[in-house]
Amino acid sequence: MSYTVDFDTVSTVGLESSPVAAALAGLRANEARYFRNKYDHVFTVEPASEATTVVAWVHRILSEEREIVISSRPLEATAFQVDNIRMAYVFYESGLSVNVMYTVDDPKKRAVGFKLSDGMEIPEELASRFKFARQRSKLAGTIRGSYFVLKNEY
Template identity: 80%
Template sequence: MPHAVDFGTVSTTGLETSPVAAALAGLRANEARYFKNKYDHEFTVEPAADARPAVGWVHRILEEERGIVIASRPLEATAFQVENIRMAYVFYESGLSVNVMYTVDDGGKRAVGFKLSEGMDVPEELSSFKFARQKSKLAGTIRGSYFVIKGEY
């Protein structure tokens, strides 16, 4: 069942099995706040088992573009479109968040982003990436990286 992410009151609902559940919930709330402020979009998530198309799309892009297979179990996911940008997010038990930003128009921006929750180690499958730090009132210190998507999905 999809539920809206409340960035006013951060909740670990759906993320309880993560060893960094509070930080991951803050990261999820940080994303919800961004989409509400920038696009007036209500960020909703659902259990990964109920969001198989979104999880499958993200995993396909990771595998085909870079041969990346995320070892951690997906907990929640979402997919939506704002303006001409198709978005998908998967939140993993390890504290990792993977998002795909895919501009529908030809020649637009298309990228995969990785964000690591405070307190988690860099997963082995992402060890070749360099991560920049950013501060968030909701999520503490977020480490992020990305790569540009070359193919068509």
């Protein structure tokens, strides 16, 4: 069952098993606010068990591009298109959020982003490969993020 993310009233619905559920909910709400303000898109997620195609696509990209396997359990996922950009998000129990930004018509503007919820450690599978920049968010506290550019077609 899908859940429409409300960024006015942040809720941990679907994220309760995460040790940083409140921070992960804030991170999810921060993404929802961004897409509502920039694209007038309503950000909805569904349990990862119901979004297996999205989770598999994101995991395939991570594996093929950088041989990354996320050890945490995926809790929720979503995929949608705004303008010419195909987006996919997977939110993990550890507090990690992985997103794929895949422009349909410009192969040079395709990337994978990682965001870490406030209070979580950098996952071992990412720690030695990426440097994380910090940003403040009213909804999510301190978000640490990093990314890499995609080289192949998916």
